[in-house]
Amino acid sequence: MSRYAAMFDRLDGDGAFGAFLMLGDPDLETSARLLDDAVVGGADMIEVGIPFSDPVADGPVIQAAAQRALAAGVRVADCLELIAALRARHSDVPIGILTYANIVRARAGFMRDAAEAGADSLLIADVPALEAEPFTREMEQAGIEPVLIAAANTPDAALARIASLSKAYTYCVSRAGITGTHAAGEFDAGLIDRVKQAGAPPPIFGFGISKPEHVRAALDAGARGVICGSAIVDLASRHGDVARFVQSLKAVTRNDSVAE
Amino acid sequence: MRLDGRFGRFGGCYVPEILVPALEQLESAFLEAQDDPAFSAELNALLADYAGRPTPLTRCRNLPANIYLKREDLLHGGAHKTNQVLGQGLLARRMGKTRLIAETGAGQHGVATAIVGALLGFETVIYMGSEDVDRQKLNVFRMQLMGAEVIPVESGGRTLKDAINEALRDWSASFENTHYLLGTAAGPHPFPTMVREFQRVIGREARGQIIEQLGRLPDALIACVGGGSNAIGLFADFLDDDVRLIGVEPAGRGLDGSDHGATLLRGRPGVIHGSETCVLQDEDGQITDTWSVSAGLDYPAVGPQHAYLKESGRAQYVGATDAEALAAFKALAEGEGILCAFESAHALAHALELAEQEPDIAILVGLSGRGDKDVEQAQALLA
Numbered sequence: 001m002s003r004y005a006a007m008f009d010r011l012d013g014d015g016a017f018g019a020f021l022m023l024g025d026p027d028l029e030t031s032a033r034l035l036d037d038a039v040v041g042g043a044d045m046i047e048v049g050i051p052f053s054d055p056v057a058d059g060p061v062i063q064a065a066a067q068r069a070l071a072a073g074v075r076v077a078d079c080l081e082l083i084a085a086l087r088a089r090h091s092d093v094p095i096g097i098l099t100y101a102n103i104v105r106a107r108a109g110f111m112r113d114a115a116e117a118g119a120d121s122l123l124i125a126d127v128p129a130l131e132a133e134p135f136t137r138e139m140e141q142a143g144i145e146p147v148l149i150a151a152a153n154t155p156d157a158a159l160a161r162i163a164s165l166s167k168a169y170t171y172c173v174s175r176a177g178i179t180g181t182h183a184a185g186e187f188d189a190g191l192i193d194r195v196k197q198a199g200a201p202p203p204i205f206g207f208g209i210s211k212p213e214h215v216r217a218a219l220d221a222g223a224r225g226v227i228c229g230s231a232i233v234d235l236a237s238r239h240g241d242v243a244r245f246v247q248s249l250k251a252v253t254r255n256d257s258v259a260e
Numbered sequence: 261m262r263l264d265g266r267f268g269r270f271g272g273c274y275v276p277e278i279l280v281p282a283l284e285q286l287e288s289a290f291l292e293a294q295d296d297p298a299f300s301a302e303l304n305a306l307l308a309d310y311a312g313r314p315t316p317l318t319r320c321r322n323l324p325a326n327i328y329l330k331r332e333d334l335l336h337g338g339a340h341k342t343n344q345v346l347g348q349g350l351l352a353r354r355m356g357k358t359r360l361i362a363e364t365g366a367g368q369h370g371v372a373t374a375i376v377g378a379l380l381g382f383e384t385v386i387y388m389g390s391e392d393v394d395r396q397k398l399n400v401f402r403m404q405l406m407g408a409e410v411i412p413v414e415s416g417g418r419t420l421k422d423a424i425n426e427a428l429r430d431w432s433a434s435f436e437n438t439h440y441l442l443g444t445a446a447g448p449h450p451f452p453t454m455v456r457e458f459q460r461v462i463g464r465e466a467r468g469q470i471i472e473q474l475g476r477l478p479d480a481l482i483a484c485v486g487g488g489s490n491a492i493g494l495f496a497d498f499l500d501d502d503v504r505l506i507g508v509e510p511a512g513r514g515l516d517g518s519d520h521g522a523t524l525l526r527g528r529p530g531v532i533h534g535s536e537t538c539v540l541q542d543e544d545g546q547i548t549d550t551w552s553v554s555a556g557l558d559y560p561a562v563g564p565q566h567a568y569l570k571e572s573g574r575a576q577y578v579g580a581t582d583a584e585a586l587a588a589f590k591a592l593a594e595g596e597g598i599l600c601a602f603e604s605a606h607a608l609a610h611a612l613e614l615a616e617q618e619p620d621i622a623i624l625v626g627l628s629g630r631g632d633k634d635v636e637q638a639q640a641l642l643a
Contacts, residue, residue, distance in 0.1 A: 052545070052546065053416065053546040053547045054416070054421065054422075054425055054532060054533075054547050055425075056275075056276070056425050056428040056429060056432075056533070057276040057429075057432070058429075059429070060415075063415055067415075067416070070546065075544055076544045076545070100531075101274050101531035102530045102531045102532060102539065102541065102545040102547070103544065103545045104545075105529075105530055105531055105545060106528075106530065106541065106543065106544055106545025107544070107545065125276055126274045126275055126276060126531065126534070127274060128273065128274075128275060128276065128277040128279075128280045129277065129280075130261065130273055130280060131272055131273060131274055148277070149276065149277040149278070150277065151277050151278040153278065153281045154277055154278075154280070154281070155281065158277070158280065173277075173278060175433075176278055176432060176433045176434075176435070176436075177278075177432055177433035178276075178429045178432050178433070181433065
């Protein structure tokens with residue numbers, strides 16, 4: 001069973017909490033520690049960014065994180081080592097990579113290397129369902145589960161394509177925009193219904209999760225989990241307590257929990 | 261999508277999922293407009309009565325007389341950019357959009373977008389790297405005079421590439437009422453095809469004019485290539501003819517170092533700004549900084565059709581250095597009384613070289629823009 005499927009089984013109906021961090025931000029050593037903090041804080045799944053010079057899908061916080069990592073001289077090979085080390089320390093937590101097409105294309109055998117490092121899934125932010133097939137085929141061959149994005153404006157035909165091409169989970173975006181966009185606590189239950197109807201992998205909301213009430217609202221809209229990115233990256237850049245923050249958001253993912 | 265948006269293995273539509281519906285809407289609007297005689301009638305009227313088409317084809321008198329110049333420098337706005345902003349502006353109106361956003365490097369495309377924004381009544385926002393805002397104050401003021409808002413971009417290297425990133429981010433949240441008026445024949449499908457079709461008028465006119473003046477087709481077409489819209493516009497009507505097509509890339513301070521923008525000559529296939537094309541990048545796939553004396557050619561990627569024309573061998577791509585372009589700029593000013601843009605001077609530099617090697621062939625050069633914007637820089641460089 002894949003680590004994502006096992007995670008959903010373990011959660012037994014509770015929401016999954018995904019924590020996103022940019023690999024190598026602000027340097028390799030700190031980055032490794034932050035990843036551990038997220039796991040210690042109770043993150044069910046870890047999503048890691050491999051920094052790209054031109055991240056068009058990302059808002060200012062994640063852009064700045066990628067810039068810090070690149071300025072520190074972080075290479076793709078370093079990122080794969082960070083993943084391998086995280087995997088060695090935590091054998092069960094699903095690890096997903098989020099990056100851009102040019103990073104994947106530039107390295108022959110990227111998918112294989114990512115799988116060997118212990119990554120479970122890959123989301124390529126600038127590869128929509130329309131262009132995904134050559135990439136997802138390669139991922140399947142390497143044993144990496146493809147993740148695609150479904151947005152509120154994604155038509156049903158594209159959702160059907162997402163259902164047929166992706167595996168681990170469906171990254172759902174409620175509001176138009178880029179990472180860090182404030183969703184104002186509104187999460188589109190209609191999108192979740194359509195994702196489920198299309199038979200796509202479990203829907204998880206990203207974009208605009210920064211408070212416990214957002215987590216609860218996203219889960220109440222029918223999502224199987226949430227991913228929190230910009231808020232964690234921003235906190236880490238201000239030397240805040242990532243483990244404690246993750247814990248506060250994870251706390252409201254139980255089915256019977258209520259946001260304070 | 262109704263068209264496949266590919267040129268061989270290049271092109272495509274590599275954007276976040278959220279932008280796909282906006283690009284599908286744009287493709288439909290473009291295809292429907294192409295079949296609508298009322299659309300072409302309005303566009304052609306604007307091109308003629310507002311922008312000043314057709315532009316002349318000028319045979320050189322004092323430079324080698326086998327060089328013919330297609331004078332896009334005489335178009336309203338001062339460059340070929342106006343052709344396609346009028347087309348996209350009318351499309352934006354047709355789609356019911358009320359706001360235009362655009363990226364600009366040196367400011368030429370920003371000025372062109374501000375022109376169409378004023379003419380057709382759009383709210384207009386121009387993203388421009390803060391480095392470029394400082395270097396091109398006059399163009400910033402031009403845009404503002406025509407009612408556009410100029411937003412300095414502080415991310416990345418704070419130049420053209422970063423301005424495109426920021427425009428794409430804006431569009432990801434604003435596509436319902438906003439059209440992204442991309443400035444060149446690059447980016448995600450349908451932009452490379454659509455911009456080529458709106459720029460095709462350059463080559464179509466030039467073809468008729470050279471036949472009238474010379475009685476036959478030219479032997480070679482030469483145009484500068486940054487994103488590549490003026491070159492593809494010039495080439496488009498000659499692709500099936502026995503005519504050499506030559507694109508000139510900015511070789512900057514030399515192709516051996518890293519201070520150039522010669523994407524096709526020194527880049528590798530990659531994916532940037534929505535398209536699979538040739539990209540200047542490092543081993544990891546990080547996009548590298550570029551250099552050219554001409555800001556309009558200072559871009560690390562290129563339109564996907566040029567990548568295809570190079571790979572298929574139909575077109576040839578060469579480089580001209582800053583120094584060669586500057587010498588051609590000066591030669592055209594002294595010889596013909598024409599101040600051309602630094603971008604266009606790259607094409608002319610190669611034409612002068614070719615005219616010397618092969619004095620008997622007819623060479624048609626795309627003179628894509630006028631040089632007023634470069635006069636101050638020329639003064640510093642030629643002093």
